[in-house]
Amino acid sequence: MAIEITDSALATVGIVTVRRALPRRQRRTVGAWCFADHMGPADATPTHGLDVGPHPHCGLQTVTWLTQGEVLHHDSLGTEQLIAPGQLNLMTAGRGVSHSEEATGSYTGPIEGIQLWMAQPEATRNGDPAFEHHAQLPVLDLPAGRATVLVGTLAEVTSPARIDSPMVGAELVLDGPSTVGLDPAFEHGLVVLDGAVTVDDAPLTPGHLGYLAPGRGQLDLAPTPSARVMLLGGEPFPEPVVMWWNYVARSRGEATAAHRAWLADDGRFGTVASELERVVVDLPPWA
Ligand code: MN
DSSP: OOOEEEEOEEEEETTEEEEEEESBTTBOOBTTEEEEEEEEEEEEOSSOSSOEEEEEEBSEEEEEEEEESOEEEEETTSOEEEEOTTOEEEEEOTTOEEEEEEOOSSOOEEEEEEEEEEEOOTTTTTSOOEEEEESOOOEEEETTEEEEEEEEEETTEEOSSOOSSSEEEEEEEESSOEEEEOOTTOEEEEEEEESOEEETTEEEOTTEEEEEOSOOSEEEEEEOTTEEEEEEEESOOSSOOEEETTEEESSHHHHHHHHHHHHHTOSTTOOOOOSSOOOOOOOOTTO
């Protein structure tokens, strides 16, 4: 089966325009990956960055990966973490966590990157929240480029970051034709951040998701110079997920209960030390 290409949706998060590659009507998940926002570039000042105030999550892990700029993360576990390009912020929501994404107080310049969510499986989705920062990640050398492994395993190179189901997330920076070994049990998605890559004779550019069905043992990419592409993969997620706002649940009722807890500020999602306003939206239409 050849690569399947879908268009990303344009959306606004905080003050930043994003290209949302997941979820789309045609493709809700790739492995456990259930959300992919290519954000920016946006202009940050010491007092204005992503400017996303405290908001809740449950049932998922968030991956923050920057290609330009700096962002300050705060969460309800008490974490304060500056993130820069090449570093990974990985937050595990479990039954509930909240966080903000703020200006650093010093950085001026462009911000660009990708925000990803992984659905947590039944075994961990009601567990404790957690946060990890990885300043250094393993790199796989490719024929004409390199792959930084954010999470999971790519061609026997494994990230130290926590994952809750079999998967991979990697950033490929390519200067010429390259081949990457894949786990044939995984389905994969490609999101181009810079330049373009050709896969199966189809050009893939920013603003799209390229989907590869399970069964591939390798991926052949023909890039423009300095192309940057995210490779996301995993075993097809075995449980149907219900996503609403910032929650990954298994039913509408669960999502509604989570949102009632956030609106009531009843402690489930904790408190973030932030000067930004808590993000509040109405209950879902079915509630
Ligand atoms: Mn978030």
